[in-house]
Amino acid sequence: MYRNKGLLITLALLLLFAQTSMVLAEEIDQSEPKVRVDGQLLRPEVSPIIESGRTLVEMRSIFEALGAELEWDGETRKVTAHHGDKVMMLTIDRMTAILQGQAYELEVPPRIVEGRTVVPLRFVSEALGADVKWEEETRSVMITTDHEALSVVQEVEQEELPEEIASWIEYSQNTWLAQEKVVEDIMYLLVTYGEKPTGGYSVDIQQVMESEEEIIVKVSFTQPGEEDIVTQAITHPYDLFAMKPTEKPVVYEVIGDESYVPTLVGLETLSPILAESRGIKIFRPAPEEKVATSFTFEGIANVFEGNVLYRLSNEEGEELVFDFTTGAMGDWGAIEETIEIPETVEAGETLLLEFFTESAKDGSIQDLIEIPLHVEKPL
Structure with missing residues (x-):
């Protein structure tokens, strides 16, 4: 009789372990899906969830990955997404979406999870022109936004930077x-x-x-x-x-x-910066540099209307040269000019080269750079 009890206990334990294994296998199989947009793994602040067989993903991360701009109305709990000429409106816990003024029934509504809004992934992606496919092997939602052939550029790993x-x-x-x-x-x-x-x-x-x-x-x-x-x-x-x-x-x-x-305009890459302000960067001449009868300055500028004023003065503050050059506004545009030193300037004198802009509001000087130069005229 004790043997029968032992057999029953053993069978019960085996059944329990089998059921536990089945549950664990099911949990593993139902692990959270991954989302890739044009091959890049999406990393939302709230993990994607599956509801009624549909994937919901954190709103801001997916819309930004798709290139859409968002407007949130907290009073009505409504989000409006703009993507090119397309306008989509979604409301929390409502089964209806508005796309280009037309109503569409959703299979799952937008939700708020852990303080973040999640939206139905397939609907918003396809509504904004992307292709959506499910990859069972990796449990990944694959989203393609550009129908032109795009390939992921692999990063070159390096142990040490040059x-x-x-x-x-x-x-x-x-x-x-x-x-x-x-x-x-x-x-x-x-x-x-x-x-x-x-x-x-x-x-x-x-x-x-x-x-x-x-x-x-x-x-x-x-x-x-x-x-x-x-x-x-x-x-x-x-x-x-x-x-x-x-x-x-x-x-x-x-x-x-x-x-x-901002990017560079007029040059391929940045040179070492020897003097700078917020909107003006100078590559040469260097402060305290020796100059002869003329010299060339080079740099970049990103300032209002692109215009940079420059002035050369002597030790007494007398203005010898005053002019402007044009860089860029929004991007960094190259600036380069050659300045002829007046013949009245003697060897051994110290000159002051200034770069600046003027406020459109009150004319005050902004982005000022001062570079002392020493005159060393050739024999």
């Missing part, structure tokens, strides 16, 4: 800029956010794609919120991506807390 690239990052870090540089048969994409007063700012090159005509770089910028606790120190956020060299032009698509990133 000294030239490390120096390039260092002298670029004060400038909000996206640029490229080829060193040792590797092409580097560098996006810098400039000098920031605190922590909490970040730059993320989220994906690099290649089409037949160009390289497409998607960059996300993040700024700290008013309630965020951040490091109280000056920071210089940047991100770097290494890839195989290409002759194709590079274009930058920006998402997050910025809508655009």
Whole structure:
């Protein structure tokens, strides 16, 4: 009899373990799905969920990945998405969506999960022109936004950066800029956010794609919120991506807390900056440099209307040269001019070269740079 009890207990335990294994297998099979947009893994703040066989994903992450702009009305709990000429409206917990003024019934409504809005993935993606496919093997939703053939550019892994690239990052870090540089048969994409007063700012090159005509770089910028606790120190956020060299032009698509990133106009890559202000960067001459009968200045500018004023004066403050040059507004445009030193200036004199802009509001001087120069005329 005891043997029978032992047999029954053994059978019960085996059945329990079998049921547990089945439950675990089912849980593994029903693990949260992954979402990839043009090959890039989406990393939402709230994990995707499945409801009634439909995937819901965090609203902001998917709309930004699809290139849509959002408007949120907290009073009506309604979100409006703009994508080109398309307008979509969704309301929390309602089964109806409005696309281009026409009503569509949803299979699952938008929800609020863990304080974040989640939306039906397939509907919003296809409504904005993307293709959606389910990949069972990896439990991934694959979304394609560009029907042109796009391929993911693989990053080149490196144990150590070349000294030239490390120096390039260092002298670029004060400038909000996206640029490229080829060193040792590797092409580097560098996006810098400039000098920031605190922590909490970040730059993320989220994906690099290649089409037949160009390289497409998607960059996300993040700024700290008013309630965020951040490091109280000056920071210089940047991100770097290494890839195989290409002759194709590079274009930058920006998402997050910025809508655009400046690029260089009139030159391929940034040179070492020897003097700078917020909107003017000078490559040469260097402060305290010796000059002869003439000299050339070079740099970049990103200022209102693109115009940079420059002035050369002597030790008494007498104005010797006054003129302007044109860089760019929005992007960083190259500036370069040659200045002839008046014959009245003698060897050994110290001159002051100034670059600045004037406020359109009150005429005050802005973006001022002062560079002392020493005259050393040839014999």
